[in-house]
Amino acid sequence: MPICAMWRAVRGLPHSWALCAPVARSARCRRGCGRCHRARPAMSRPYDVAVIGCGAGGYQAAVSAAQCGARVVLIERAGAGGACLNRACVPKKAVAHVASVLATAHGLLGRGLAGAMCGDLAAMMAHEEALVADLRRGFPQRLKALAIDLVAGHARLQSAHAIVVSGDRGTTTIEARRVILAAGARPRPLPACPIDGERVVAADRLIPLLASEPKRLLCLGGGATGVEAAFVFRAFGAEVTLATRGDRLLARPMISERAARLLERRLSESGVTILKGVSVIATQVDDAGVTVRFQDGREGRFDRVLVAVGSVPRTDDIGYRALGVRCDSEGFVATRETLETSVPGIYAVGDMKGGPMTAAAALHDGRIAGENAALGGHRRRNYHQVPLVIDSILPLAAVGLSEDLAERAGFAPEVVYIPYGASVKARAQGASAGFIEIVHDEETGQMLGGCVAGGGADELVHLVLAACRSRRGLWSLADLDYGHPSYGEELGAAVSAHLAGFMRSRPTVFRPGIYAFRD
Ligand SMILES: Cc1cc2nc3c(=O)[nH]c(=O)nc-3n(C[C@H](O)[C@H](O)[C@H](O)COP(=O)(O)OP(=O)(O)OC[C@H]3O[C@@H](n4cnc5c(N)ncnc54)[C@H](O)[C@@H]3O)c2cc1C
Numbered sequence: 001m002p003i004c005a006m007w008r009a010v011r012g013l014p015h016s017w018a019l020c021a022p023v024a025r026s027a028r029c030r031r032g033c034g035r036c037h038r039a040r041p042a043m044s045r046p047y048d049v050a051v052i053g054c055g056a057g058g059y060q061a062a063v064s065a066a067q068c069g070a071r072v073v074l075i076e077r078a079g080a081g082g083a084c085l086n087r088a089c090v091p092k093k094a095v096a097h098v099a100s101v102l103a104t105a106h107g108l109l110g111r112g113l114a115g116a117m118c119g120d121l122a123a124m125m126a127h128e129e130a131l132v133a134d135l136r137r138g139f140p141q142r143l144k145a146l147a148i149d150l151v152a153g154h155a156r157l158q159s160a161h162a163i164v165v166s167g168d169r170g171t172t173t174i175e176a177r178r179v180i181l182a183a184g185a186r187p188r189p190l191p192a193c194p195i196d197g198e199r200v201v202a203a204d205r206l207i208p209l210l211a212s213e214p215k216r217l218l219c220l221g222g223g224a225t226g227v228e229a230a231f232v233f234r235a236f237g238a239e240v241t242l243a244t245r246g247d248r249l250l251a252r253p254m255i256s257e258r259a260a261r262l263l264e265r266r267l268s269e270s271g272v273t274i275l276k277g278v279s280v281i282a283t284q285v286d287d288a289g290v291t292v293r294f295q296d297g298r299e300g301r302f303d304r305v306l307v308a309v310g311s312v313p314r315t316d317d318i319g320y321r322a323l324g325v326r327c328d329s330e331g332f333v334a335t336r337e338t339l340e341t342s343v344p345g346i347y348a349v350g351d352m353k354g355g356p357m358t359a360a361a362a363l364h365d366g367r368i369a370g371e372n373a374a375l376g377g378h379r380r381r382n383y384h385q386v387p388l389v390i391d392s393i394l395p396l397a398a399v400g401l402s403e404d405l406a407e408r409a410g411f412a413p414e415v416v417y418i419p420y421g422a423s424v425k426a427r428a429q430g431a432s433a434g435f436i437e438i439v440h441d442e443e444t445g446q447m448l449g450g451c452v453a454g455g456g457a458d459e460l461v462h463l464v465l466a467a468c469r470s471r472r473g474l475w476s477l478a479d480l481d482y483g484h485p486s487y488g489e490e491l492g493a494a495v496s497a498h499l500a501g502f503m504r505s506r507p508t509v510f511r512p513g514i515y516a517f518r519d
């Protein structure tokens with residue numbers, strides 16, 4: 001007799017799903033009584049972890065939780081992969097690579113290359129679309145391999161343990177012991193420059209904007225998006241103006257002043273017009289373009305405008321505020337270092353919470369929150385371990401503490417500056433505009449951070465990060481053998497000079513600092 005039937009017989013109750021549910025997962029029951037299995041709705045057994053949003057943060061959180069043995073459901077209302085895969089990092093990397101090959105080729109004219117080199121926009125867009133589609137297709141398989149259920153629809157929290165999902169197939173309720181919010185953010189609107197999706201577009205429409213082949217483009221905002229967009233559009237022949245309210249590009253503590261100045265010079269040399277300390281007071285859109293008025297009286301005429309002035313939280317109906325999840329003054333979800341919100345059992349990752357808003361940081365969050373939610377652990381996030389990489393005419397990457405931040409954290413920072421002018425590889429490649437800056441504690445030799453501007457930046461930064469996380473600090477870089485000629489050897493050469501003093505006087509013991517706690 002099937003187990004559910006036995007259960008009914010014992011209790012003397014009619015056949016019902018609620019009764020059978022506890023035994024319906026048994027193989028014996030399925031063989032004997034198909035009804036229980038077929039009738040079982042999604043709510044049959046609470047999940048250990050439910051994740052809302054399948055962007056970089058949500059995907060990683062689901063994977064980490066599943067790898068910890070949790071039963072996980074991932075709810076996504078649009079395309080899996082979120083902003084990073086569909087609109088931002090991935091397509092941007094594809095087009096920025098072509099742009100940097102073009103820039104490199106121009107730099108080698110008369111040094112081994114001859115003739116005109118130009119981009120093929122249509123072919124590049126086709127490559128980018130195929131890449132994104134291919135990566136998106138892989139999602140279901142990767143999730144299936146970890147037994148993660150992917151549910152399509154808009155998720156709304158009903159309680160800390162119940163989520164109502166509305167999709168094409170109606171509404172269902174999913175129960176979970178813990179919930180991870182990973183719903184992302186959206187571009188900050190600029191009232192003086194309203195988005196119309198055609199002439200004036202938001203930062204996350206960068207790729208479609210490229211396809212429209214603007215001749216005269218205004219990039220509003222001197223942050224990561226503005227800088228990267230200005231570089232790519234210029235490489236494809238557009239006349240580009242980059243206008244920012246701030247007094248420098250990439251105004252974040254991790255990126256040194258010296259790097260920002262060099263980037264500005266390289267962008268200007270490539271033909272980008274840079275306006276600093278300006279903001280738009282009015283825009284007028286007509287059939288032929290956009291007239292933009294700035295607060296300093298200047299006026300400009302452009303084909304298109306890209307508004308990239310930061311991000312704001314999603315205000316969509318997700319229901320967490322009603323449950324008492326606290327937000328910061330800007331509306332981003334506030335979290336503890338464990339990424340748990342003010343409501344126990346609800347975590348938040350990625351762009352929807354305060355902190356750095358990059359896919360790299362969202363992935364870091366996802367690893368921590370996924371594990372904490374699955375195991376009830378207390379691993380803490382540490383954004384000093386997350387690199388920032390900017391694709392531009394001057395590749396830039398940074399990690400850890402700048403000199404200022406190190407001083408404020410109580411270290412005695414010393415900055416080692418290594419210009420690429422001394423690098424054999426950089427000179428051989430005709431790319432000697434660049435440098436490496438390393439911040440370390442001069443009393444102990446502990447590595448605290450670094451900023452790389454120039455060739456190899458996006459990969460070298462990981463070597464700097466590894467040294468920051470190593471208890472051997474500067475020694476960890478000095479002990480390595482490097483290929484020659486290489487950019488890496490510049491790191492080794494620079495730190496060797498600084499080690500002489502320590503070798504005479506100091507042991508390799510570090511004070512507790514930003515990298516001291518291990519996870
Ligand atoms: C042009 C551009 C280029 C960038 N390039 C880089 C880069 O090179 N490197 C880098 O590190 N960062 C980059 N970023 C930043 C990066 O894209 C974001 O920080 C990252 O994608 C944020 O990931 P997330 O998981 O927090 O959010 P998202 O990727 O926005 O994912 C949130 C997901 O949640 C879903 N969702 C929202 N609400 C609900 C709901 N109620 N129910 C179900 N699903 C829901 C959304 O559909 C979405 O798929 C770039 C950003 C831009 C704009």
Ligand SMILES: NC(=O)c1ccc[n+]([C@@H]2O[C@H](COP(=O)([O-])OP(=O)(O)OC[C@H]3O[C@@H](n4cnc5c(N)ncnc54)[C@H](O)[C@@H]3O)[C@@H](O)[C@H]2O)c1
Binds near residue numbers: 226280
């Ligand atoms: N490579 C990467 O990691 C990468 C690339 C692109 C975007 N992103 C992330 O995406 C998010 C959005 O990028 P973003 O560049 O839009 O934001 P951002 O916060 O990086 O930069 C915003 C810029 O807009 C300027 N600004 C603000 N208000 C303005 C105004 N009224 N007029 C003119 N300028 C104004 C600011 O001075 C700043 O330079 C960021 O958090 C960024 O970290 C990351």
